[in-house]
Amino acid sequence: EMAIRYRGVSKVYPDGTTAVDNLDLDVPSGSLTVFVGPSGCGKTTSLRMLNRMVDPTSGVVEVNGQDVSSIPAAQLRRSMGYVMQQSGLLPHKTVEDNIATVPRLNGVSKKESRANARELLGSVGLDESLATRYPAQLSGGQQQRVGVARALAADPPVLLMDEPFSAVDPVVRQDLQHELLDLQKRLHRTIIFVTHDIDEAILLGNRVAVFARGGRLAQYATPEELLRA
Numbered sequence: 063e064m065a066i067r068y069r070g071v072s073k074v075y076p077d078g079t080t081a082v083d084n085l086d087l088d089v090p091s092g093s094l095t096v097f098v099g100p101s102g103c104g105k106t107t108s109l110r111m112l113n114r115m116v117d118p119t120s121g122v123v124e125v126n127g128q129d130v131s132s133i134p135a136a137q138l139r140r141s142m143g144y145v146m147q148q149s150g151l152l153p154h155k156t157v158e159d160n161i162a163t164v165p166r167l168n169g170v171s172k173k174e175s176r177a178n179a180r181e182l183l184g185s186v187g188l189d190e191s192l193a194t195r196y197p198a199q200l201s202g203g204q205q206q207r208v209g210v211a212r213a214l215a216a217d218p219p220v221l222l223m224d225e226p227f228s229a230v231d232p233v234v235r236q237d238l239q240h241e242l243l244d245l246q247k248r249l250h251r252t253i254i255f256v257t258h259d260i261d262e263a264i265l266l267g268n269r270v271a272v273f274a275r276g277g278r279l280a281q282y283a284t285p286e287e288l289l290r291a
């Protein structure tokens with residue numbers, strides 16, 4: 063069963079830049095699929111077409127069998143977790159209230175969403191005592207973990223991660239990578255993970271989509287197949 067399908071998808075920005083060129087790609091449900099390639103080859107653009115932060119110029123993007131262009135962008139964004147290089151936490155909200163933001167928008171009570179937030183802190187390797195801190199009182203690695211917890215809070219079937227670990231130091235980065243692998247073993251989410259680091263792609267991915275200059279898909283393979291080639 064395919065969670066995500068791209069069919070003949072291209073994106074040309076208004077200035078004439080072809081960011082994605084005729085992408086055909088199927089992502090199975092429950093897999094961690096990595097988009098890898100050098101800077102500027104269309105990884106982020108491809109990711110953002112899933113939650114309509116970017117609309118394709120041509121072609122069809124489907125999530126769980128639905129053409130995303132038929133789903134209101136706000137609804138779509140709420141139904142997918144999104145983690146970026148910068149955690150994007152709201153500075154004036156505590157950790158637990160940051161994590162609870164989307165569940166609160168979805169009508170979950172403050173009490174329940176905070177309790178759930180504390181549970182999620184544990185699942186990303188953080189102590190519950192951090193729940194009442196503000197983002198500025200956390201390290202970069204802790205902030206990224208909170209970012210992951212926030213993305214998981216709405217229990218989204220699809221999680222989008224755009225270079226989530228690039229801004230933290232290498233030691234913390236390794237911890238975060240292994241925690242993501244543990245999390246994925248337990249949760250079996252469909253995750254799209256963008257990176258320019260081929261080692262990270264091979265470590266994390268069940269499938270790896272290799273993008274090349276001009277926004278073309280050069281290869282789509284398992285890590286084992288990539289290592290053999």
Ligand code: ADP
Nearest residue numbers: 075077079081100101102103104105106107108
């Ligand atoms: P990657 O994620 O692989 O670094 P991007 O998808 O961010 O690649 O960008 C692909 C190409 O599209 C690059 O040449 C980039 O400069 C260009 N691009 C990205 N966003 C825009 C935009 N909003 N307007 C014009 N060009 C853009």
Ligand code: ADP
Nearest residue numbers: 075077079101102105106107116146147224225
């Ligand atoms: P990322 O690749 O992580 O999205 P960037 O620094 O490449 O980060 O892009 C930051 C923002 O600038 C994005 O919203 C992207 O769409 C936009 N952008 C990137 N390249 C271009 C470009 N050549 N022209 C206009 N906007 C761009």
